[in-house]
Amino acid sequence: MKRENFSEWFNQILEKAGILDIRYPVKGLYVWLPYGMKIRECVIKIIKEILENHGHEEVLFPLLIPEDFLRKESEHIRGFEEQVYWVTRGGSKELNVKLALRPTSETAIYPIVSLWIKSHKDLPLKIYQIVNVFRYETKHTRPLIRLREITTFKEAHTFHRTFEEAEAQVKEAIEIYKKFFDRIAIPYLINKRPDWDKFPGAIYTIAFDTIFPDGKSLQIATIHNLGQNFSKPFNIKYEKVDGNFEYVYQTCYGISDRVIASIIAIHGDDRGLILLPEISPYQIVIIPIIYKESRQKVLNKAWKIYNLLKEKYKIYIDLREDETPGSKFYYWEMKGIPIRIEIGPRDVDEGVVTIFRRDKMERIKVRDEDLENTLKDMMNDIYKNLRERAWKFLEENVVRIFRIEDIREGYINEISLCGKDSCGRYIEEKTGLRVLGEAIEKKEDGYCLVCKERTDKIYRVAKSY
Amino acid sequence: MKRENFSEWFNQILEKAGILDIRYPVKGLYVWLPYGMKIRECVIKIIKEILENHGHEEVLFPLLIPEDFLRKESEHIRGFEEQVYWVTRGGSKELNVKLALRPTSETAIYPIVSLWIKSHKDLPLKIYQIVNVFRYETKHTRPLIRLREITTFKEAHTFHRTFEEAEAQVKEAIEIYKKFFDRIAIPYLINKRPDWDKFPGAIYTIAFDTIFPDGKSLQIATIHNLGQNFSKPFNIKYEKVDGNFEYVYQTCYGISDRVIASIIAIHGDDRGLILLPEISPYQIVIIPIIYKESRQKVLNKAWKIYNLLKEKYKIYIDLREDETPGSKFYYWEMKGIPIRIEIGPRDVDEGVVTIFRRDKMERIKVRDEDLENTLKDMMNDIYKNLRERAWKFLEENVVRIFRIEDIREGYINEISLCGKDSCGRYIEEKTGLRVLGEAIEKKEDGYCLVCKERTDKIYRVAKSY
Numbered sequence: 001m002k003r004e005n006f007s008e009w010f011n012q013i014l015e016k017a018g019i020l021d022i023r024y025p026v027k028g029l030y031v032w033l034p035y036g037m038k039i040r041e042c043v044i045k046i047i048k049e050i051l052e053n054h055g056h057e058e059v060l061f062p063l064l065i066p067e068d069f070l071r072k073e074s075e076h077i078r079g080f081e082e083q084v085y086w087v088t089r090g091g092s093k094e095l096n097v098k099l100a101l102r103p104t105s106e107t108a109i110y111p112i113v114s115l116w117i118k119s120h121k122d123l124p125l126k127i128y129q130i131v132n133v134f135r136y137e138t139k140h141t142r143p144l145i146r147l148r149e150i151t152t153f154k155e156a157h158t159f160h161r162t163f164e165e166a167e168a169q170v171k172e173a174i175e176i177y178k179k180f181f182d183r184i185a186i187p188y189l190i191n192k193r194p195d196w197d198k199f200p201g202a203i204y205t206i207a208f209d210t211i212f213p214d215g216k217s218l219q220i221a222t223i224h225n226l227g228q229n230f231s232k233p234f235n236i237k238y239e240k241v242d243g244n245f246e247y248v249y250q251t252c253y254g255i256s257d258r259v260i261a262s263i264i265a266i267h268g269d270d271r272g273l274i275l276l277p278e279i280s281p282y283q284i285v286i287i288p289i290i291y292k293e294s295r296q297k298v299l300n301k302a303w304k305i306y307n308l309l310k311e312k313y314k315i316y317i318d319l320r321e322d323e324t325p326g327s328k329f330y331y332w333e334m335k336g337i338p339i340r341i342e343i344g345p346r347d348v349d350e351g352v353v354t355i356f357r358r359d360k361m362e363r364i365k366v367r368d369e370d371l372e373n374t375l376k377d378m379m380n381d382i383y384k385n386l387r388e389r390a391w392k393f394l395e396e397n398v399v400r401i402f403r404i405e406d407i408r409e410g411y412i413n414e415i416s417l418c419g420k421d422s423c424g425r426y427i428e429e430k431t432g433l434r435v436l437g438e439a440i441e442k443k444e445d446g447y448c449l450v451c452k453e454r455t456d457k458i459y460r461v462a463k464s465y
Numbered sequence: 466m467k468r469e470n471f472s473e474w475f476n477q478i479l480e481k482a483g484i485l486d487i488r489y490p491v492k493g494l495y496v497w498l499p500y501g502m503k504i505r506e507c508v509i510k511i512i513k514e515i516l517e518n519h520g521h522e523e524v525l526f527p528l529l530i531p532e533d534f535l536r537k538e539s540e541h542i543r544g545f546e547e548q549v550y551w552v553t554r555g556g557s558k559e560l561n562v563k564l565a566l567r568p569t570s571e572t573a574i575y576p577i578v579s580l581w582i583k584s585h586k587d588l589p590l591k592i593y594q595i596v597n598v599f600r601y602e603t604k605h606t607r608p609l610i611r612l613r614e615i616t617t618f619k620e621a622h623t624f625h626r627t628f629e630e631a632e633a634q635v636k637e638a639i640e641i642y643k644k645f646f647d648r649i650a651i652p653y654l655i656n657k658r659p660d661w662d663k664f665p666g667a668i669y670t671i672a673f674d675t676i677f678p679d680g681k682s683l684q685i686a687t688i689h690n691l692g693q694n695f696s697k698p699f700n701i702k703y704e705k706v707d708g709n710f711e712y713v714y715q716t717c718y719g720i721s722d723r724v725i726a727s728i729i730a731i732h733g734d735d736r737g738l739i740l741l742p743e744i745s746p747y748q749i750v751i752i753p754i755i756y757k758e759s760r761q762k763v764l765n766k767a768w769k770i771y772n773l774l775k776e777k778y779k780i781y782i783d784l785r786e787d788e789t790p791g792s793k794f795y796y797w798e799m800k801g802i803p804i805r806i807e808i809g810p811r812d813v814d815e816g817v818v819t820i821f822r823r824d825k826m827e828r829i830k831v832r833d834e835d836l837e838n839t840l841k842d843m844m845n846d847i848y849k850n851l852r853e854r855a856w857k858f859l860e861e862n863v864v865r866i867f868r869i870e871d872i873r874e875g876y877i878n879e880i881s882l883c884g885k886d887s888c889g890r891y892i893e894e895k896t897g898l899r900v901l902g903e904a905i906e907k908k909e910d911g912y913c914l915v916c917k918e919r920t921d922k923i924y925r926v927a928k929s930y
Contacts (some may be wrong), residue, residue, distance in 0.1 A: 021577055024527055025534075026564065031577055032525035034592070041523075058506075060497035062489055062614050063597060064550075069490075082556035087566065090601030091547035099491065101552065112486055112496055127499070132528060132597070136555030149527050 003270050006214040010265060011143065017273050017335050019264065020143050028141035028148030035335065036260070038281035040152060043184065043259055044130060046278070047154055050179050054172060056126040056156055061108045063132070064099040069107045072233040076106065079200020083135040101134035106201070106226075106252065109157055110234035117248060119239045120161055124169070128156040144261035145218065145465055155254040159236065166225055166249035170206060173223040173253045177208055180255075181220070185276055185387035186210055186262045187394040188220065189412065191437035191460055194424045203227040209436050209460070211394050212265050215410030217436060217462040220262055223253040266390050267359075273336025274359050276386060277379045282316040284309060284375070285332045286341045289325045294345035301348050305341060305371070313375070333358060338382050339375065359385050398460075404449055407431045409463045414439065416446035417459040423450035427461060434464040468735050471679040475730060476608065482738050482800050484729065485608050493606035493613030500800065501725075503746035505617060508649065508724055509595060511743070512619055515644050519637060521591040521621055526573045528597070529564040534572045537698040541571065544665020548600040566599035571666070571691075571717065574622055575699035582713060584704045585626055589634070593621040609726035610683065610930055620719040624701065631690055631714035635671060638688040638718040642673055645720075646685070650741055650852035651675055651727045652859040653685065654877065656902035656925055659889045664717075668692040674901050674925070676859050677730050680875030682901060682927040685727055688718040731855050732824075738801025739824050741851060742844045747781040749774060749840070750797045751806045754790045759810035766813050770806060770836070778840070798823060803847050804840065824850050863925075869914050872896045874928045879904065881911030882924040888915035892926055899929040 001016075003009045014020045019036035032040065048058070064087065071077045085101040088094065102108055109127075117125065133153045137146055156173070160166045174190065181188050188208040198205035202224035209217045231237070231247040239245055267274040277283045288302040306317050316337075318328050325342070332340055342354040342363075353371060356363045359382050366374045394412075401413045404427065413433070417423050424435045427450065439458040448455050466481075468474045479485045484501035497505065513523070529552060536542045550566040553559065567573055574592075582590065598618045602611055621638070625631045639655065646653050653673040663670035667689035674682045696702070696712040704710055732739040742748045753767040771782050781802075783793050790807070797805055807819040807828075818836060821828045824847050831839045859877075866878045869892065878898070882888050889900045892915065904923040913920050 021580075023580060024573075024577060026527065026529055026531055026562075029527035029529060031527070034522035034524060037523045037525060057499035058502045059499060060502060060616060062491065062494035062496070063599075064491055064494060064614065066491055084556060085552045085564075086554040087550045088553045089551040091549060091603075093601075097491075099550075108489075112489060115486075115488060134528075136558075138556075149529065151525060 001270055001272065003213055003268060006212065006265070009268075009270075010261075013264060013268060013272055013334075014143055019260075022143050026148070028137055028146070030143050030147070032151065035281060039263070039275070039279055040260055042279040042281075043263070044152070044154075046183055047180055047255065048130075050176055050183075051128050051154075051156060054126070054176055056128045058129060059109075059127045060129050060131065061102075061105055061112070063102055065102055065105075065108045067098040067100065069111060070100045072107060073201045073230050075229070076201035080104070083137065085134045085136050102131070103133055103135050104153075104254070105129065105131070105133070105155055106157070106230055107234075110230055110236060113157075113159060114234050114236040117159060117236055117238050120241055123159055123161050123238060123248065124165060125159040126156065126169075127158075128154060130154045142465075144257045144264075147257060150256050152257045152260070153254060154256070155252060157252045158250060159231075160249045160251075161238065161240075161246075163227065163249050166227070166251050169251045170223055170225050173251065174206065177221045177223070177253070177255070181208065181210075182387070184259070184263060184279060185383060185390055186220065186259070186266060187387075187391040189394070189398070189436070189460060190440050192440050193222075193437040194435050195421055196425070197435075197437070199224040201226060201229050203229065206440065207437065209412075209462075209464075210262055210266065211397050211412055211462075212262075212465070213393075215397060215463070217412055217434070217460075217464045218258060218262065219464070220258050221253065221255045224251060226250040226252060266393070267386050268336070271330075271361075272334030274386065275336035275338060276383055277338045278383070280336060280338055281314065282337055283313045283379065284315045284339045284341060285337045286315065286317040286343065287325055287328050287332075288317070288319070289342060289344035290321075291345060294348070297348050298343055298345055301353075302343050305343070305353065308372070309375070312372075329356075339378060357382060359389075402449075404430055407433065407461055409433065411462065412436070413461040414442075414458050415449050415461060416444065416455055417457060418448035418451055418453040418455045419457050420448075420451065423448055424459065426450045427459075431461065432463075433461050436460040436462060436464065466735055466737065468678055468733060471677065471730070474733075474735075475726075478729060478733060478737055478799075479608055484725075487608050491613070493602055493611070495608050495612070497616065500746060504728070504740070504744055505725060507744040507746075508728070509617070509619075511648055512645055512720065513595075515641055515648075516593050516621065519591070519641055521593045523594060524574075524592045525594050525596065526567075526570050526577070528567055530567055530570075530573045532563040532565065534576060535565045537572060538666045538695050540694070541666035545569070548602065550599045550601050567596070568598055568600050569618075569719070570594065570596070570598070570620055571622070571695060572699075575695055575701060578622070578624060579699050579701040582624060582701055582703050585706055588624055588626050588703060588713065589630060590624040591621065591634075592623075593619060595619045607930075609722045609729075612722060615721050617722045617725070618719060619721070620717060622717045623715065624696075625714045625716075626703065626705070626711075628692065628714050631692070631716050634716045635688055635690050638716065639671065642686045642688070642718070642720070646673065646675075647852070649724070649728060649744060650848060650855055651685065651724070651731060652852075652856040654859070654863070654901070654925060655905050657905050658687075658902040659900050660886055661890070662900075662902070664689040666691060666694050668694065671905065672902065674877075674927075674929075675727055675731065676862050676877055676927075677727075677930070678858075680862060680928070682877055682899070682925075682929045683723060683727065684929070685723050686718065686720045689716060691715040691717060731858075732851050733801070736795075736826075737799030739851065740801035740803060741848055742803045743848070745801060745803055746779065747802055748778045748844065749780045749804045749806060750802045751780065751782040751808065752790055752793050752797075753782070753784070754807060754809035755786075756810060759813070762813050763808055763810055766818075767808050770808070770818065773837070774840070794821075804843060822847060824854075867914075869895055872898065872926055874898065876927065877901070878926040879907075879923050880914050880926060881909065881920055882922055883913035883916055883918040883920045884922050885913075885916065888913055889924065891915045892924075896926065897928075898926050901925040901927055901929065
C-alpha cells in the first residue's frame, strides 16, 4: 500500500481498515462499515459540540422537497437543476407534484422558518442539521469525496436583522470551522470563491480548501452569505423595532463526508490509517505477548492495566489466540490506533510496559508507575505532531508564482490577480487548473498576471477534486 | 389541553413543547424542532448502548435501492409494492434503472452481506443502522405514528448458521426490546402476529404493542424470523465446518419514531409532557424568584446550586426577566422537565430550597444540605412512578373476554382462539378490530370463540393505530 499511488491507496485503505465497502452496485453510493461509523460518530460529536457552543440548535427537515419550493429562487434551481434526483411515483401512482431529493436544504427549510420568524426578537436564529443529501453527479464519483448520496451533510442556516449581522455571522462561521479543522488536525486555506464558482443563490462564498497527498486541492467547507436572495422569494420577514417589516439577511454553511476523507488521506501513511486520539474508535490497544509458561502473569498484568485505564481511555485488549503478536501489530497499525501497549513476560519481571506510538512508529519502555503520565503526554503529543506534520505538508505545497507559465499542477499556486472574472477565467483556460479564489487572509502588492493592473489580491490556483 | 381528546392533545403538545412542526406542506412529512431533537437523541443513545452491549455493530447502507434488488424476494416486494417511492429521473435524464427509496433495508443490505459472509467463522453477524425510510402511505398520516418519511428507523439484521440460532436470536431481540422499553418506562404486550399480518418475507413476526390513552393499541417494535427466505434469493451462503455450503438463517427487528410518540402520549398529562430524567433535555430547571431588594442573594444561591449540580445533571437556570415565576412554572411543566428547583428570598434565609416534581405535581421544601440526596432519590422515584403508572394503565385496559359480542373498542381484549387464520379473520370481520396475535407469554385452557375447538392460546384483539 504505497500512498504515492494515492487513488489506489485511498480505495484500498477504505476497504482494509473497514471504513467503507465500495461495492454497492449503484454509482456514487457506498456502505459505511462499523469501524468507519465509529470514526464518523467521533467527528460528528466534535462539530455538534462546537456548533452548540456557538448557539446553534439542531433540527431535522424532510428529505423530499416539492418541485415548486425548489424552483422558488431562480439562480439556486439553475445551479442544481441538472443534479436533482426526482421522485415521480408512489406505489403504482404517478405523483401530482414531483418531489426532489434534497441536494441541500435551503428550499425545504426556508418556507417553514418564514412561519417561525415574526419579530426582531426572534433574531438571530441559528439552526443546523446533519442529513443525507443527493446529487446526480455526472462526473467521476469517488468514495467520501464525490458522492451521489452524501451521507454526512452538516448544514447550518442563520437568519439576521441586517446585512452587517450576516457579515459578522460569516466571520463566526469561519471561526467555527477553524476550531473544527484545528481540532481534527486538518490544515486549510481560506479562499473567497470567484463569482462564477459561488453557491447558486449566494452573494458570495468562502471556502476552506485543503491539499491531498497527490497535490490536488479539496474543498472541505463552504460558507455563504445569502443576503436577502432567499428571504424575498420565501417571504421571511420580521417586524423591526420601528414597526416596519424587512426581509431577513441569511447565511448558510456546510461540511460533508469529505472531512472523513481528509482525515484518512492527510494523516495516513503506507501502513494505513493514523488516527488522532479524539477520533479513534480505540485510543489504546493492549497486546499481551503470550508464551505458554508465562501466560498467566502476562494476562494478569494486561488486565490490570486495562482496568487502570478503561475509565480514562477508549481501550481494547486483543486476546485473539489464533494470531501472532506480529500480525496483531500490523493489524492495529493499519487501523490507525494511536497507542499500542505491548506486555511480554520480561516486561512483567522488570515492572515496565512497552509503548508504541503509531504516528512516529516509535517504541519505548516505560516504568509501570510512569505509565499514566506518559500516556497523557503522548496523546497530546500525537495530536501536536499530526497537526504540525499536516500543516507542514500543506505549506510546502503552496508556491508563490509570478508567471503564468510557471503555474504547476500538484501544488497550490499563489498568484496576483486583479479580481475581474475575465482574468480568472483566462487563468483557468490557460492552465486547465481551477481558480480557488482570493486568499482572504493574505495581501501582497503586485500586478495582475493577466491584465497587469496593480492589485494587492492573492489568488490560489490548483488542480482540484 | 385535555388529554381525553387525545388526537387534538397530541398534535397540540407536539407544537407547544417544540417537538415537531407539523406544517411542512407534504403529507406525512414533518419537521423536528430543537427540543424534540434532544429527546430523540437521548432515546437513540439508549437503544445504541443496548444493541452494542448485545454485540451489534452499526453500519449505514444507501437510501436508494435498484429495482431489481427490491424485487428479488417475491413476497417482500408484494408486501411493499404499493408503498414504494420511485426515483425515475436524475437532472433532466430518465434513469435506466429505477431507484426505490428504501421502505426498509433488507434488499439493500443483503446483497452486500452476501459478499461478507464466507465461512461459519463469520457467523453470527449482527448489524444495525438508524436511518430514514419512506412509505407512500395512503392511509391517514399522523406525526410520529404514521409517516411517509420515518426519520428514526432503527433496523437490526442478524445472520446465523442454523434455524435454532435464528430462533435464539429472536429471543435475544425480545430481551433487547424489553430492556429498552423498560428503560424508557413504556409498557408493552408481546404478540405473535397472525400469518396474514406478518412482515412480507418473514416466517413469523413477533410484535411489541402498547396502548395509548385513547385505548387504541400501537405497534412499537417488531421482530422477524426470516429463515432462509432472503438468504436464498440473495445467495448468502457459508461454508460449514464439514466443507459443505448452506444458506444462512436470518432475523431482523426494528423500532421507529413511534417510540417517541409513546413517550409523549403515555407519560403526558393535561399540562403537557412528562419526561423521564434519562430522556429529558434538562433534568432540572432552576427558577430564582426575584424581587428587587433580595435579587442578589437569590441569584447567588441559584448559581451556587447550579454549580453544585451541573456536573451530575443536565441543568438549566431560567433567568428570563420578562416572564413571571408563574409563567415559567407553567412553561417548564408543559415541557415535561422532571424536577424544578424554586429559590425565593425566604428560602435563602431559611437555608432551604423548594423542589417540585413534575410527575406527581408535588412541591416540598428541602434543607440545603439534603438537596443532593433528595434529588438522587427523587430521580429514581420519578422513573419508578412513571413506569408503574404506565403499566397500571395498560393492565387496567386489558380485559379477558369470553363472548364475541363482549369484545370492546378502547380496550385490549384477550380471547381464546385456536390459531386458525379463518377464526382470526372471522373475529376481525365481526368486530372491525385488529387481531394483534397470540400472546407469547400467556396460556390458558379454553375453547376457540369461533370454532369452539379446545385451545390454550390467548389472542389479543384491539382497535389499532
